[in-house]
Amino acid sequence: MSKMRGAVVIDxxxxxxxxxxxxxxxxxxxxxxxxxxNHKGYPYMEQPGADACIxxxxxxxxxxxxxxxxxxxxxx
Amino acid sequence: MTREEIIxxxxxxxxxxxxxxxxxxxxxxxxxxxxxxxxxxxVIEEMDMTExxxxxxxxxxxxxxxxxxxxxxxxAAHGRAPALATACKxxxxxxxxxxxxxxxxLACIGTCETIHALNRGENITIIFINNAIxxxxxxxxxxxxxxxxxxxxxxxxRDAHLHGYPLHITDIAATLEGTAYVTRQSVHNVAAIRKAxxxxxxxxxxxxxxxxxxxxxxxxxxxxxxxxxxxxANAWMEEHxxxxxxxxxxxxx
Numbered sequence: 001m002s003k004m005r006g007a008v009v010i011d012x013x014x015x016x017x018x019x020x021x022x023x024x025x026x027x028x029x030x031x032x033x034x035x036x037x038n039h040k041g042y043p044y045m046e047q048p049g050a051d052a053c054i055x056x057x058x059x060x061x062x063x064x065x066x067x068x069x070x071x072x073x074x075x076x
Numbered sequence: 077m078t079r080e081e082i083i084x085x086x087x088x089x090x091x092x093x094x095x096x097x098x099x100x101x102x103x104x105x106x107x108x109x110x111x112x113x114x115x116x117x118x119v120i121e122e123m124d125m126t127e128x129x130x131x132x133x134x135x136x137x138x139x140x141x142x143x144x145x146x147x148x149x150x151x152a153a154h155g156r157a158p159a160l161a162t163a164c165k166x167x168x169x170x171x172x173x174x175x176x177x178x179x180x181x182l183a184c185i186g187t188c189e190t191i192h193a194l195n196r197g198e199n200i201t202i203i204f205i206n207n208a209i210x211x212x213x214x215x216x217x218x219x220x221x222x223x224x225x226x227x228x229x230x231x232x233x234r235d236a237h238l239h240g241y242p243l244h245i246t247d248i249a250a251t252l253e254g255t256a257y258v259t260r261q262s263v264h265n266v267a268a269i270r271k272a273x274x275x276x277x278x279x280x281x282x283x284x285x286x287x288x289x290x291x292x293x294x295x296x297x298x299x300x301x302x303x304x305x306x307x308x309a310n311a312w313m314e315e316h317x318x319x320x321x322x323x324x325x326x327x328x329x
Contacts, residue, residue, distance in 0.1 A: 006082065007083050009083060013100075018105035018299075019307060020106055020310075024265065050079070055087075060090040060091075061266050062111065062265065062269065064105075064107055064108065064110025064114075065100075066093070066114055069088070070091070071082050073081065073082045
């Protein structure tokens with residue numbers, strides 16, 4: 001069975017670090033930045049588990065600020 | 077497969093609705109308002125009503141809604157959004173007219189306008205964000221505040237003898253003859269968000285078909301007012317708000 005591979009692009013300047021996307025992600029792709037903050041002073045989302053992404057878009061759907069763009073491709 | 081190969085326009089699955097402006101929203105982190113704004117923008121786009129929609133923004137946290145969704149807006153006086161929506165819809169019957177109000181705006185100062193606009197069967201949609209608190213002014217008690225819930229103006233918890241009971245305005249709306257669709261939804265997870273989007277679409281379509289007035293209540297969180305993290309606010313809402321305000325359709329003619 002072919003596998004779906006996904007990738008998310010996060011607008012880190014728009015992100016407010018609410019962490020709801022990380023909780024919605026079924027694959028553990030996302031995590032809040034430990035030390036870094038954006039220009040508003042919020043910690044923002046990083047992708048320590050980027051390779052596990054399946055492009056389900058759960059993170060982007062729950063994001064209240066529309067910071068996340070999701071791409072998905074079938075693996076050959 | 078590299079990340080660059082996946083990030084191509086043809087593989088796009090989800091992005092911020094194009095109707096949503098790039099300007100940053102002033103809402104607190106994790107606020108339900110943002111999700112509802114996104115849903116409204118998506119539905120208007122999908123209905124191809126971009127050029128023919130008038131939103132009425134309230135007084136409350138969503139007062140700047142007109143900055144975030146790129147459609148025509150009117151700002152109403154506190155609580156008077158349904159009256160303004162009535163005027164807009166009667167003057168431009170071909171427009172999609174909706175109001176976007178919080179519980180303080182709709183269920184307190186605007187109770188009269190809300191109930192009468194719904195009862196007249198105006199072909200409008202009222203989006204009602206119910207977070208059981210006055211968010212913008214600092215977390216005071218609202219008509220929808222739950223029994224025993226602590227707020228800035230009832231620090232020992234809401235007490236029936238002193239403050240009365242929570243107002244179930246959506247249940248009242250369901251008993252009115254003028255309403256076509258009355259529903260209560262939430263946006264705390266993906267499944268609930270999809271359902272809420274369908275409800276908003278159904279309400280907008282009803283109002284364009286002249287079937288009567290529509291009320292979509294969204295049970296929401298106010299993490300700042302409740303003094304909880306966004307995650308805990310969602311859990312608190314599921315535990316305490318849903319027994320008082322159960323989600324689902326109350327009326328669909």
